Amino acid sequence: MKLKEFQGKQLFKEFGISVPKSFLVEKNFNETLVKEKALSLGKQVVLKAQVLTGGRGKAGGVKVIESQKVIESLKKMLDSEIKGFKIEQVLVEEKINLEKEFYLSLTIDRDEKNLVFIASSKGGVNIEETAEKEPEKIVKLKVGKNLEENILEEISSKLKLPEIKEIAESLHKIFFGLDASLLEINPLVFDGKKLIAADAKVLFDDNALFRHQELLKFKNVEEETEIERKAKEFGLAFVELTGNVGVIGCGAGLVMASLDVLKYYGVNPANFLDVGGGASKEKTIQALETVLMKKELKAVFVNIFGGITRCDDIAQGIVEFKEKNELKVPLIVRLIGTNDVIGKQVLEENNVGCFDSMEECARKVKEIIG
Numbered sequence: 001m002k003l004k005e006f007q008g009k010q011l012f013k014e015f016g017i018s019v020p021k022s023f024l025v026e027k028n029f030n031e032t033l034v035k036e037k038a039l040s041l042g043k044q045v046v047l048k049a050q051v052l053t054g055g056r057g058k059a060g061g062v063k064v065i066e067s068q069k070v071i072e073s074l075k076k077m078l079d080s081e082i083k084g085f086k087i088e089q090v091l092v093e094e095k096i097n098l099e100k101e102f103y104l105s106l107t108i109d110r111d112e113k114n115l116v117f118i119a120s121s122k123g124g125v126n127i128e129e130t131a132e133k134e135p136e137k138i139v140k141l142k143v144g145k146n147l148e149e150n151i152l153e154e155i156s157s158k159l160k161l162p163e164i165k166e167i168a169e170s171l172h173k174i175f176f177g178l179d180a181s182l183l184e185i186n187p188l189v190f191d192g193k194k195l196i197a198a199d200a201k202v203l204f205d206d207n208a209l210f211r212h213q214e215l216l217k218f219k220n221v222e223e224e225t226e227i228e229r230k231a232k233e234f235g236l237a238f239v240e241l242t243g244n245v246g247v248i249g250c251g252a253g254l255v256m257a258s259l260d261v262l263k264y265y266g267v268n269p270a271n272f273l274d275v276g277g278g279a280s281k282e283k284t285i286q287a288l289e290t291v292l293m294k295k296e297l298k299a300v301f302v303n304i305f306g307g308i309t310r311c312d313d314i315a316q317g318i319v320e321f322k323e324k325n326e327l328k329v330p331l332i333v334r335l336i337g338t339n340d341v342i343g344k345q346v347l348e349e350n351n352v353g354c355f356d357s358m359e360e361c362a363r364k365v366k367e368i369i370g
């Protein structure tokens with residue numbers, strides 16, 4: 001789960017990290033009130049587009065403006081897009097003095113199979129360039145569940161910034177307390193007196209969300225595509241991908257293998273969809289309905305290795321779906337395992353061909369879509 005900047009800052013604040021004073025504005029805002037509030041933040045304010053993407057600074061999503069002109073600037077921003085994301089919310093912030101911009105993050109380093117703090121005395125919008133051209137300006141430190149004093153010491157001495165210790169400690173607390181997967185402050189600003197998180201990037205591990213009901217308030221609907229929302233409604237494990245062949249399977253491993261085999265034959269899967277073990281006729285219908293929502297679809301590959309799942313249930317689902325809906329694209333089915341003989345018979349009676357091996361299916365898909 002991804003947080004928008006203002007949500008990330010709210011979280012940081014709860015954990016004692018300083019953030020600039022700000023307020024959030026949405027479409028159809030009260031102009032008198034907003035102007036009054038903006039003026040109370042100072043002669044100038046910063047408008048920040050709240051979209052789930054980074055690099056807003058360079059794309060025009062962060063603007064320093066005269067508070068007097070806040071209304072027209074807000075209207076303009078709320079009517080525009082950034083990197084394909086509609087701007088529905090803007091954060092109006094006090095303009096802080098950027099005496100120095102640092103970088104601090106805590107994330108998972110998959111190569112190291114560990115968590116790492118990454119810190120730099122040269123933060124800001126060009127951090128990627130710093131990483132490439134001046135790697136010596138970036139410190140990377142492995143860290144475990146216990147945050148040892150020497151790690152904090154090392155970060156603060158490398159950056160010559162004793163105040164950063166407390167912030168690193170807060171990030172560590174958030175990371176383990178709430179099962180985050182990325183916490184990033186870029187820039188972490190020194191305004192001449194203290195450190196302030198001028199931006200916030202926060203990701204949580206979706207698989208641990210059930211442990212943190214308190215995080216549900218941060219859920220952003222834009223994070224999901226329309227099809228993903230539908231899949232969730234049906235309780236299907238689904239991830240939308242960029243290709244044009246729908247995939248339905250039972251069991252995550254089998255679905256992954258299906259994606260691999262399609263890719264091997266030069267076919268790009270449109271999605272990952274696991275109907276789960278013991279899927280019913282209804283689940284099958286829902287799965288087809290979901291996958292077929294994608295406009296660019298050219299074919300659907302159903303891959304069932306029936307264990308708990310009964311092939312005849314799946315076949316019944318396919319047939320029923322076909323009776324009620326117009327199937328716009330070819331269906332390629334692999335059906336083996338529990339009750340496969342009955343399942344195959346049902347499909348054949350209804351003119352749906354089916355195969356025993358997934359390689360055969362993948363080749364067939366490739367043949368069809370070219």
Ligand code: GDP
Pocket residue numbers: 020046048053054055056057058062064093094095096097098124125186187198199200
């Ligand atoms: P990002 O580009 O999406 O990461 O957006 P940021 O929130 O990091 O903003 C981009 C840049 O705008 C920062 O690196 C700062 O240089 C600048 N910026 C952000 N907030 C302020 C602020 O309050 N005052 C000033 N002067 N500059 C800011």
Ligand code: MN
Pocket residue numbers: 124186187199200
């Ligand atoms: Mn940033």
